[in-house]
Amino acid sequence: MSATTVETIPYEKLGRPIRGPEALTDDWRRFWHLTFNIARTEWKLKFYGSVLGYFWQLLRPLLMFTVLYVFFTKVGHFGTGAAAAVGGPEHFYPAMLLGSIVLFTFFAEATSGAVRSVIDNEALVRKIQFPRMVIPLSTVLLAMFNLALNLIVVFIFAFADGVRPMLSWLELPVLIGMLAVFATGLAMLLSALYVYFRDVSPIWEVITQILFYASPVIIPFDEVQQKLGPTLQHIYMVSPLATVFEQFRHAVIYHAAPRASAALGGNLGLLEPIAIVLVTFAVGFVVFNRTAPYVAENL
Amino acid sequence: MPRPAPDGTGSLAIPADTEGLPAIVVRGVSKTFRVPQERKHTLKERALHPRSRTRHQVFETLSDITFAVQEGEFFGVAGRNGSGKSTLLKCIAGIYGADGEIWRRGRVSTFIELGVGFNPDLAARDNVVLNGIMLGLSPREARKRYESVIEFAELKEFEELKLKNYSSGMYVRLAFSVAIQVDADILLIDEVLAVGDAAFQQKCFDVFRDLQDQGKTIVFVTHQMPELQRFCHRAMLLERGHMVHIGDPKEVADRYLELNFGRDPEALGADGARGGDGDARVLDVWVEDEKGERQVAIPQGQRIALRALVHFMVDVEDPQASVQVHNAEHKPVLVAASWRQHDHSGRFRAGEHAKFSFAFDNVLAPGRYSPVVDLAHRGAGLDVIDRYEHGFSFVVTATDAQGGLVDLPTEVTIERVDAGVAAEITA
Numbered sequence: 001m002s003a004t005t006v007e008t009i010p011y012e013k014l015g016r017p018i019r020g021p022e023a024l025t026d027d028w029r030r031f032w033h034l035t036f037n038i039a040r041t042e043w044k045l046k047f048y049g050s051v052l053g054y055f056w057q058l059l060r061p062l063l064m065f066t067v068l069y070v071f072f073t074k075v076g077h078f079g080t081g082a083a084a085a086v087g088g089p090e091h092f093y094p095a096m097l098l099g100s101i102v103l104f105t106f107f108a109e110a111t112s113g114a115v116r117s118v119i120d121n122e123a124l125v126r127k128i129q130f131p132r133m134v135i136p137l138s139t140v141l142l143a144m145f146n147l148a149l150n151l152i153v154v155f156i157f158a159f160a161d162g163v164r165p166m167l168s169w170l171e172l173p174v175l176i177g178m179l180a181v182f183a184t185g186l187a188m189l190l191s192a193l194y195v196y197f198r199d200v201s202p203i204w205e206v207i208t209q210i211l212f213y214a215s216p217v218i219i220p221f222d223e224v225q226q227k228l229g230p231t232l233q234h235i236y237m238v239s240p241l242a243t244v245f246e247q248f249r250h251a252v253i254y255h256a257a258p259r260a261s262a263a264l265g266g267n268l269g270l271l272e273p274i275a276i277v278l279v280t281f282a283v284g285f286v287v288f289n290r291t292a293p294y295v296a297e298n299l
Numbered sequence: 300m301p302r303p304a305p306d307g308t309g310s311l312a313i314p315a316d317t318e319g320l321p322a323i324v325v326r327g328v329s330k331t332f333r334v335p336q337e338r339k340h341t342l343k344e345r346a347l348h349p350r351s352r353t354r355h356q357v358f359e360t361l362s363d364i365t366f367a368v369q370e371g372e373f374f375g376v377a378g379r380n381g382s383g384k385s386t387l388l389k390c391i392a393g394i395y396g397a398d399g400e401i402w403r404r405g406r407v408s409t410f411i412e413l414g415v416g417f418n419p420d421l422a423a424r425d426n427v428v429l430n431g432i433m434l435g436l437s438p439r440e441a442r443k444r445y446e447s448v449i450e451f452a453e454l455k456e457f458e459e460l461k462l463k464n465y466s467s468g469m470y471v472r473l474a475f476s477v478a479i480q481v482d483a484d485i486l487l488i489d490e491v492l493a494v495g496d497a498a499f500q501q502k503c504f505d506v507f508r509d510l511q512d513q514g515k516t517i518v519f520v521t522h523q524m525p526e527l528q529r530f531c532h533r534a535m536l537l538e539r540g541h542m543v544h545i546g547d548p549k550e551v552a553d554r555y556l557e558l559n560f561g562r563d564p565e566a567l568g569a570d571g572a573r574g575g576d577g578d579a580r581v582l583d584v585w586v587e588d589e590k591g592e593r594q595v596a597i598p599q600g601q602r603i604a605l606r607a608l609v610h611f612m613v614d615v616e617d618p619q620a621s622v623q624v625h626n627a628e629h630k631p632v633l634v635a636a637s638w639r640q641h642d643h644s645g646r647f648r649a650g651e652h653a654k655f656s657f658a659f660d661n662v663l664a665p666g667r668y669s670p671v672v673d674l675a676h677r678g679a680g681l682d683v684i685d686r687y688e689h690g691f692s693f694v695v696t697a698t699d700a701q702g703g704l705v706d707l708p709t710e711v712t713i714e715r716v717d718a719g720v721a722a723e724i725t726a
Contacts, residue, residue: 006365009324018403020396030435037432045420127411128433129393199341293396296389297332 023285023292025131034134039141054149061105061150065098068218072097092254093220095158099253100217100245102150103176107183107241108208110143114187115194115201122299132292136187140180147176158253168251175244175251178277182240185281188288195291195298215241220249221263237263240280243273320404321367322485322516323374323391328399330361330386330540360386361397362540370404370484371514373507375527375534375548377555382537384520385411388487391518405484405516408434412489414474419463423449426462427477434481444480451502452476472499479506486510489520498665501596501696504529524552525595525691556690579611579618579647581672581687597661599697599706604658607672607687611647617677618644618684620655624663624670632663632704638677662705665697 025031047053073093114136118125121135194200214236216224221242225233236242237260247260261267291298333355360383368374378384390397392409416433417426427448431441449455452472462470507530510517521527527534528548535545536554544554588594589601597603605622621636635657637644647653655672669692676682697706716724 006326006367009321009367011324011326013320014324014402014404016402017400018393020390021394029437030432033432033438037429037438041418041421041425041429044425045418123412123415124433126394127409127415129407129409130433197340197342197345199343203342296394 020293021129021296022131023133023289031131031134034130035138035141038134038138039145042138042142043145057146058150058153061098061101062153064105065094065101068101069094069097072218092161092163092257095154095161095163095253096220096249096257097218098157099154099248100215102147102154103179103245103248104212104215104217104241105150106143106147107179108212109146110140110180110183111186111190112201112204112208113139113143115190115204117187118191118195118295119299125299126296132295133188133288136191136288137184140184140187143183144180163253166251166255168255171247171251175248178240178274179244181281182277185277185284188284189280190284192284192288192291192295195295211239211241215239216245216249220257221246222258225263233263234265238272238276240273240277243270319370321402322370322372322404323368323518324400324402325367325387325391326365326400326402328361328364328387328390328397328401329359330383330390330395330397332358332360334358360540361390364399364537364542366535366542366545368516368518370516372533373511373517373519373531375531375551376518376520376537377522377524377527377534377551378537379522379555379558381539383540384537385489387537388489388518388520392487403485406435406482407485407487408478408481408483409487410478410489411487413471413478417462417470417474420461422461423454423458423473427473430474430477431481434478435483436481448473448476448480451479468499475499475503479510483515485516485518487518490522498696498698500694501598504596522555524555525693527555528552529595576682576684578613578615578676578684579609579674581607581620581674581685582610582652583608584670584672584687584691586670586693594693596694596696599661599663599665599695601661602658603661604656605670606657607655607674609653609655609674609685611649611651611653613649615647615676615684617642618647618653619675619677621673621675622657622670623673624668626664626704627667630704632668633659635659643677661695662707663695664701664704664706665695667692667694669693 046057117135117139118132124130125132125135190200190204216236221237224236228236237246243260243264246258246263249257250259260273261270264270264272334357335355364387376384376387386395388409388411389395391401391403392407392411394409394411414430416430418429421429424445427445428438428441431444431448432438436444449458452469452475454469454473457465457469462473465473507517511530519527519531531548533546534548534551536543536551536558538558543558544551584605584607585593586595586597587604587606588597589603591604594603605624607620607622609618609620611618619636619638619641621634621638623631624633626632637655644653669689671686671688673686674684676684
């Protein structure tokens with residue numbers, strides 16, 4: 001047997017040295033398998049052992065819907081103006097409300113679930129080498145699974161309410177895509193920040209609450225429009241959530257409802273919320289990517 | 300004993316074939332942790348004291364480590380707690396980023412801890428598949444291997460059980476079985492053998508032998524010196540982040556014991572910390588199987604011998620040795636003394652060596668045993684020369700345990716008796 005010494009190792013032949021832990025990977029198949037299976041496991045755990053699991057999961061948006069519907073239609077008299085303005089039937093309001101609640105639930109689940117995700121998976125982060133981005137992405141994916149189930153109910157509900165299939169339903173994937181990209185950006189940002197600042201969690205809860213009321217979930221945009229000045233109106237609609245919800249009403253539930261672009265002053269106006277989504281995603285990605293190598297040490 | 304200079308870059312021979320590059324090369328790797336003395340965990344604190352800088356304490360856990368592991372080599376890393384061995388493993392695994400360069404060739408599987416990512420609310424199958432994926436298998440591969448995993452873990456009958464209802468032993472068995480089912484060219488193993496009962500440990504040993512035969516490259520972190528010596532082709536010793544020694548596992552083990560117990564095999568006479576008058580020293584204690592081979596794990600039923608090597612510092616007349624073999628509960632299960640059979644052992648001169656052997660039929664119950672050897676002058680037995688303990692332990696394995704302290708050969712017969720005879724017996 002011949003012998004080499006550490007000095008005689010042909011270092012130049014070794015290629016590239018390994019890098020430390022990273023957010024992403026070269027092995028995208030493994031990345032996807034991991035993300036998918038972690039999300040799937042969580043999802044399974046939620047429903048496991050209870051036949052009613054699915055219904056429990058539906059119960060939250062449905063209860064919220066019932067409370068809000070009763071309160072705002074019977075007490076607050078919202079939802080009538082929209083219909084009145086365009087002369088359509090009032091009864092699409094419930095379907096719109098439920099749809100928006102379900103979309104917002106997705107957004108809230110994905111982001112607030114991601115906040116603690118890196119810390120909750122501490123054991124994995126410290127002991128297994130894998131692309132760190134898997135963790136926030138799997139929480140978003142988990143929320144997607146729930147969204148898919150909830151949307152089924154929304155469609156049944158809408159159908160019962162008199163909504164009929166239309167070509168603009170094809171816009172739905174784009175809308176969900178936009179919402180998902182926005183949520184993913186925030187998920188990356190929040191989960192990275194939470195490692196360093198533990199009060200991100202309560203702060204984000206408050207912000208989620210604000211976003212709920214600051215988006216056209218309960219009150220359709222055309223009713224808000226009557227009460228806000230042009231500047232406030234613009235701020236209100238420039239939020240990607242508002243854009244998605246408003247366009248959802250128009251494209252999926254009730255074609256007579258105004259388009260999101262109408263509220264933003266034309267199709268070019270759509271660029272603003274889209275830019276917000278992309279910037280959020282980019283910032284989230286950069287922050288997460290920067291912190292990923294040190295997460296295992298800073299937990 | 301020749302001792303190469305404890306510098307990481309010395310001309311240390313690494314067995315290699317001229318063709319292959321090393322499987323792992325670590326060059327000038329250092330790792331420092333900056334631990335803030337007062338940690339700010341919230342944005343509020345940051346906002347309230349925007350100017351105050353957090354003072355950091357810097358720990359250098361690894362300092363300029365350079366070594367290479369050849370393909371197919373079984374490489375041991377020894378060191379005390381906090382010496383940096385786990386950190387080194389995590390750096391090689393890519394869990395920590397470090398200064399310096401690390402190259403790896405081939406697929407790596409890391410087991411820092413068994414059962415990471417197991418979910419207690421899921422049954423074995425889901426956990427095995429998920430864990431397999433985490434360790435780098437594709438879902439299809441992971442599902443395909445499930446049967447062999449569960450079989451190896453001997454948990455077929457418990458596969459429907461949720462993991463939270465598993466005993467800790469079952470849990471570990473399952474985790475280990477998953478870990479070894481993962482194909483990898485390089486395995487990084489951190490003290491996973493410290494778990495499981497003796498029978499399962501034996502099984503793990505067999506697996507390691509297999510892996511060795513398959514030509515896998517293995518880096519093995521341990522502080523069990525018998526295991527280190529038994530498996531590793533080469534080893535290194537870390538102490539406070541520095542590489543103190545690299546080379547033959549036996550040398551590493553000696554250096555380790557020296558660091559750990561302040562015991563220097565070369566200068567034992569000067570060691571005052573040990574009991575006894577120091578006229579002689581017990582250098583080594585070991586167990587041999589019936590073929591006369593040194594073992595750390597021995598199946599029940601063989602005739603085995605416990606031996607102690609003694610080095611005399613001064614002339615000693617009729618020295619006597621006694622041995623107590625303690626089980627895991629620190630109860631002596633076997634006590635034997637040389638003076639029962641050899642009242643006069645003879646005269647030994649300064650510088651001479653002697654080997655004391657205690658041979659017995661191994662009826663010990665499966666488990667871990669640690670022998671304590673006392674060397675004394677002839678007489679009351681209180682005149683102790685040296686005592687050897689904590690240095691060595693061995694494992695007895697058996698296919699099934701009867702439950703007693705020892706499993707004495709027992710002949711069982713059953714016969715029918717008449718009522719009359721029965722009455723006679725009870726009367």
